[in-house]
Amino acid sequence: MRAEPQDFSRVLSSMCTEPHPAAREAAETFLATNPGDPGTYQTVAELEGDAVDALGEIAGLDEPHGYIASGGTEANIQAVRAARDLAATDAPNVVAPESAHFSFRKAAGILGVELRTAPVDSDYRARVDAMTELADEDTALVVGVAGSTEYGRVDPLAALSDVADDAGALFHVDAAWGGFVLPFTDEEWHFDHVGVDTLTIDPHKMGRAAIPAGGLLARSPDVLDALAVDTPYLESTEQATLTGTRSGAGVASTVAALEALWPAGYREQYVRAQNNAEWLADALDERGYDVVEPTLPLVAADVPRSLFARLREEGWRISRTGAGELRVVCMPHVTREMLESFVADIDALART
Ligand code: 0PR
Numbered sequence: 001m002r003a004e005p006q007d008f009s010r011v012l013s014s015m016c017t018e019p020h021p022a023a024r025e026a027a028e029t030f031l032a033t034n035p036g037d038p039g040t041y042q043t044v045a046e047l048e049g050d051a052v053d054a055l056g057e058i059a060g061l062d063e064p065h066g067y068i069a070s071g072g073t074e075a076n077i078q079a080v081r082a083a084r085d086l087a088a089t090d091a092p093n094v095v096a097p098e099s100a101h102f103s104f105r106k107a108a109g110i111l112g113v114e115l116r117t118a119p120v121d122s123d124y125r126a127r128v129d130a131m132t133e134l135a136d137e138d139t140a141l142v143v144g145v146a147g148s149t150e151y152g153r154v155d156p157l158a159a160l161s162d163v164a165d166d167a168g169a170l171f172h173v174d175a176a177w178g179g180f181v182l183p184f185t186d187e188e189w190h191f192d193h194v195g196v197d198t199l200t201i202d203p204h205k206m207g208r209a210a211i212p213a214g215g216l217l218a219r220s221p222d223v224l225d226a227l228a229v230d231t232p233y234l235e236s237t238e239q240a241t242l243t244g245t246r247s248g249a250g251v252a253s254t255v256a257a258l259e260a261l262w263p264a265g266y267r268e269q270y271v272r273a274q275n276n277a278e279w280l281a282d283a284l285d286e287r288g289y290d291v292v293e294p295t296l297p298l299v300a301a302d303v304p305r306s307l308f309a310r311l312r313e314e315g316w317r318i319s320r321t322g323a324g325e326l327r328v329v330c331m332p333h334v335t336r337e338m339l340e341s342f343v344a345d346i347d348a349l350a351r352t
Contacts, residue, residue, distance in 0.1 A: 009338065010338070011331075013328075014329060015176075015177050015205045015206075016204060016205060016211060016331070017331040017333045018332070018333045019210045020257045020260050020261060020265075022257065022260045023208055023209050023254070023260070024253070025256065026249075026253045026255065026256035027209075027253040030044050030047075030252035030253075031249050033248030034245050035047075035068070035246050035248055035251050036246040037234055037235075039234055039235025039236050044248040048067060048068055048251045051203070051251055051254040052064050052066045052215075052217070054254075054255070054262065055179075055201055055217055055258075056217060058179065058180070059179065059196075060191045060192035060193065061191040061192075061199075064217045064218070065218045065219075065220065065221045065224045066215065067215075067224075067241055068246075068250055068251045068254055069241065069242070070214055070250070071202060071204060072103060073106065074214055074216075074242050075176070075200035075202070075214045075215060076103040077103065077106060078241075078242055079172045079198040079200065079223075080094055080107035080172075081107070081111055081226075081227060081242075082170075082198065082218070082223045082224075082226040083172070084141075086223070087139075087140035087141075092138055092139075093113060093116050093136075093140065094107075094108060094113055094139070094141045095116045095117075095163070096115065096116070096117055097127070098119055099120050099125075099148045099153065100145055118134050124292070125154070125156060126145070126160060128156055128159045128160065135163055135164075137168065139167040141170050141171075141172050142161075142169050142170070143173075145173075145174045146182055146189040147296050149177065150300065151292055151300055152178070152294060152295060152296035152298030154178065154182070157194040158193070158194045158195075165195065170223075171194075171197050172196075172197065172199070173196050173198075175201045176214065177202065178206075178296060179201030179202065179215070180206035181206055181266075181270045181274075181296055181297065183267075184271070197218065197223070198218045198219070199215075199218075200217075201215040201217065202214045203215060204250065206269075206331070207254065207258070207266075208257045208261060208332060209253040209254040210249050210253040211250070212247050212249075212250045213250035213253060227240040269332050270297070273332065276336055277296075277297040277328075277330040278294060279336065279339065280328060280342075280343070281294050281299050281301070283339075284299070284303075284343075287347075287350070297329070298328070300321050300325040300327050300328075301325055302324075302325050302326075303346075308320070311346065311349065314345050316345070
């Protein structure tokens, strides 16, 4: 194979990042293991238990049930699937804000569940009144987002948890991206603080594990039981995951990253990322662009289409929100120097 490894020096669009060196090494060591077959690959199966316990600690859950999934999409699909199968209705629906990740659309399509999406408020957070209006006795799951894909917003989770309770539904929080930064903010997102039933928290995003490593956590073992199927010809008797053969690399690198970084390293990483996001927001604001205040390390700003296109031509990997704004995710590989050079390019291009 002749190909250069990925260069992160102009990547501002991704929710993934360079793995921690220890995570990279662990991924390589466990590349040929399959946690989907714990009877054969015992070490990686034990590591998965450690990973779930550590994710539970981050998310404020003493006895977490869950597993390392292929990513946030799988975790969200499985949360919908468990809720559907636990609900006592023939016509289940899921109520989510329109800011929820598109993986919920996949989940609804695959699982034959109706997805009802509620509008968000002027700060891009779920509107509790609109969510309440959509929920009824057939609601199997209410979804809140803790760190939204487009604007990094955290929904009013305690109130949404009440909406779920009132409808007799489970409450799922999607902290796929936010989970590794929220512990260092004042946001209320914990299992401890709000009545969360299931949670998505992805080590392969802010957690600095190798891809593929998503996390699904549940308060009750019933959720995993609902997902489990019998596995007649494996030594283990049941499997709750969506995929069969899975990556031991994702599992082992999750444990390695958590050992290296939780909590001090992640705190440092968050502070640096948040400062960078605020610095970029100020820089764009000073240049007259409308900026969405970054509450988490993600900046959105209204820049002209032509400027966006020319920045991409300069090699900047940038993305857009649904509304067309420039979107920059301040991941751990994004340094102040990178952002300074990005803003310098904006200045140079805006002049011509
Ligand atoms: N939930 C939230 C809140 C997300 O932001 C994402 C991914 C998911 C779930 C789904 O996670 P997986 O992609 O792990 O299944 N959000 C990013 C997006 O769709 C994913 C992404 C990641 C995109 C890296 C580009 C990229 O380079 O925008």
